[in-house]
Amino acid sequence: QQQVKQSPQSLIVQKGGISIINCAYENTAFDYFPWYQQFPGKGPALLIAIRPDVSEKKEGRFTISFNKSAKQFSLHIMDSQPGDSATYFCAARGEGSTLGRLYFGRGTQLTVWP
Amino acid sequence: DGGITQSPKYLFRKEGQNVTLSCEQNLNHDAMYWYRQDPGQGLRLIYYSQIVNDFQKGDIAEGYSVSREKKESFPLTVTSAQKNPTAFYLCASRDRGGNEQFFGPGTRLTVL
Numbered sequence: 001q002q003q004v005k006q007s008p009q010s011l012i013v014q015k016g017g018i019s020i021i022n023c024a025y026e027n028t029a030f031d032y033f034p035w036y037q038q039f040p041g042k043g044p045a046l047l048i049a050i051r052p053d054v055s056e057k058k059e060g061r062f063t064i065s066f067n068k069s070a071k072q073f074s075l076h077i078m079d080s081q082p083g084d085s086a087t088y089f090c091a092a093r094g095e096g097s098t099l100g101r102l103y104f105g106r107g108t109q110l111t112v113w114p
Numbered sequence: 115d116g117g118i119t120q121s122p123k124y125l126f127r128k129e130g131q132n133v134t135l136s137c138e139q140n141l142n143h144d145a146m147y148w149y150r151q152d153p154g155q156g157l158r159l160i161y162y163s164q165i166v167n168d169f170q171k172g173d174i175a176e177g178y179s180v181s182r183e184k185k186e187s188f189p190l191t192v193t194s195a196q197k198n199p200t201a202f203y204l205c206a207s208r209d210r211g212g213n214e215q216f217f218g219p220g221t222r223l224t225v226l
Contacts, residue, residue, distance in 0.1 A: 043217030
């Protein structure tokens with residue numbers, strides 16, 4: 001069973017536009033929600049992360065919006081650039097005996113056209 | 115430079131052979147993880163280890179084995195029992211008190 005559901009699977013955005021990727025989860029015990037960015041042939045790298053006691057976090061052009069009651073969170077990329085073209089993964093962290101383990105969404109392949 | 119190294123970058127294996135993927139980190143992290151990545155499947159956890167000499171199965175451990183004899187090393191063996199081993203394998207590590215998992219560059223395994 002997929003613990004974190006991510007959509008869309010692929011996204012095409014024009015340069016300067018806004019890219020929005022959505023994720024949903026069921027387990028209310030999750031306590032940390034990171035987004036990772038991955039370029040082809042490389043390992044993922046942390047982009048931005050949020051805890052459930054905060055509704056929004058912004059770092060430069062990247063913003064996470066978090067809705068605890070709806071158990072949803074999303075990544076917004078403002079002024080999208082061709083260099084943002086990559087695969088993005090949302091994730092959620094377990095707790096207790098699985099402390100530190102991340103449950104990943106299936107990924108969104110973002111293409112930004114110049 | 116601190117970081118995670120995986121070797122080799124590309125690996126080819128014949129069916130029926132076992133193969134070991136290397137993962138080394140010099141970040142002094144306690145926890146280490148192995149993931150498998152297939153197109154459209156995201157990252158699926160194979161095994162993880164929170165301390166030396168201890169490890170737990172992830173979601174898709176069948177056909178894989180690991181060891182954690184040293185803090186800095188967490189090798190993954192893909193055995194002949196793994197029915198579909200062709201994939202991109204990623205190793206990650208995390209500091210005990212930290213949130214972020216740091217990923218290595220990956221090993222692409224192809225079974226011929």
